[in-house]
Amino acid sequence: MALVQKYGIVKLQIIGMPPMVCTTNPDDIEVFLKSTLENPIRIGFACLKSVRLRAKDNYFNKNTGLLSENGDEWWRLRSRVQVPLLRPKNVAMYLPAVDGATNKFLDRIDLLQAETGQVPSDFMQEIYKWALECIGLVALNRELGCLEPNISPDALPAQLIRHINGIFSGFNGTEMNFPFWKYFRTPSYTKLETSHAAALELTAGAIREAQARLEEAKALGDPNRQLTVVRIVADLYISIMETLLNTEGLSRSDVATMIIDMLFAGVDTTLAMSFNGVTSRMEEYFPQPLEFLPQRWQRDRPYGAIHPFASLPFSHGTRICIGKRLAEQEMYTIIIRMLQKYTVTFESDEEMKVKTQLVLKPATQLAFKFHPRN
Structure with a gap:
């Protein structure tokens, strides 16, 4: 560097x-x-490609998703998911859901700092829960329950958080070090494979439910009416998953890769x-x-x-981060709602530092204090 x-x-x-x-x-x-707008060749996420190529029952049919594909296959996927994920009008449809989760998160902040007047040392984990809850609402059209107090270790939110953390941990061990996993199964690769399989099981179940709902909706509607992404989004609120399932040229496995990638990262790479x-x-x-x-x-x-x-934090052109609009909407929503409700101070003399792993993350405790404005 x-x-x-x-x-x-x-x-x-x-x-x-x-x-x-x-x-x-x-x-x-x-x-x-x-x-390289339509034919990027990227060296990252080779371990993810390997995990998906080895998936049980060849679930992904050798299509490993936007994060790990290159060239023509990357463009096949990219060109089909841009409209539902990047058109501002489409993304704005999910604002009420994100706003609802954000207000619930602010209520949780009140509880977290009720005893000491300051959020706990693991506040970053609470932010992760809020982000995951937002993605669940947007991508799956369901409340995951990540913001509920006293979550049972066996509950879906706790399981999902463990799987996401496992995927990140596996990535950090494989992508950020010498690729020993290419020669033998390292602990990091095994963790990535196990956590990814668990996330796939949850996602595949949600996809089956969504497909059943869509088939029922088609049966009740006009069979001669063309069901396009633009018409679907204009007509009613449905999840990104359901929108992608109705997108011509995308298979069930294509949708699964997008949803899993959204759950643990929600970003494309440069x-x-x-x-x-x-x-x-x-x-x-x-x-x-x-x-x-x-x-x-x-x-x-x-x-x-x-x-x-x-x-260019989100890259450029057709290579722009596929989750840019969703990420910005979430960031703007939480910043606006926080500043409407609180005056925020940082109760530490230590300078905020950043740690570089698969993604950038704070290396300093988030010693924030939220002072109610009223």
């Missing part, structure tokens, strides 16, 4: 991985992304080549890059013009 930041373009050779040319130059990033996170913290592109200066994003750009490819 330091070499890339110092020299701009670096060829990296990491044992067990193909060579990579890494750049922090936004002009290079623009060329790279625009030339090849590590661009190092955009480094670019966005470089002085030559952003004055005082490590300072919190939100006004730099004002339309009049008081700190100078910003290169359109210098900060």
Whole structure:
């Protein structure tokens, strides 16, 4: 990382991985992304591809999903899921469900800090529960119960949280280290495989229920009426899963991969080549890059013009994160609702630090205190 930041373009050779040319130059990033909009070749998530190719009864039929596929197969999936997942009008349909889960989460915050006046040290786990509850409502059209107090270890929410944590743990052990799993089953690979199988069992059951509902709806409706994604979304609230099941060209296994990926990540990936996170913290592109200066994003750009490819947290074009709209809607909703209800303070002298694993996560305790406004 330091070499890339110092020299701009670096060829990296990491044992067990193909060579990579890494750049922090936004002009290079623009060329790279625009030339691979419909045929990206990415090196990540090979372990996920392996797990799905080995799935019981060949459930995925060798189609391993948007996260792990490349080239033409990636575009086949991507071109079919963009409308239901990225069109703003479609995503806005799920706002009431996300808002309901968010208000429930705020009620839980009141309970969590009732004794000490501050949220507990494991508050990050509570945020994960809220995010998972939102995805359950949006993707599966069901309350998972993640925000209920005193969840039994055998209850569905607790099981699902364990499986999601197992998938993340498995990924961190396989994707972030030398790929020993390619030569023998490592503990991390086994954990990923076991947790993924459990998540698939839950997802496959939900898909069967959704298919039954859709078949019943078709039987009661006009058989001559064309059932398209746009018409479905315009007519009534249904889950993303049901929308995808009605999308021409997507199989049941395609839908299963999307739902599982949404449950544990909800994101597409961009090849590590661009190092955009480094670019966005470089002085030559952003004055005082490590300072919190939100006004730099004002339309009049008081700190100078910003290169359109210098900060791309969700990537670009057809390679943009497939969960971008949903993620933004969740973030905006929880920030707005929190600030409407509370004044939020950070009760620690320690600077907030970030840990890089499969995803970025706080390495500092979230010592927040929520002061009711009324």
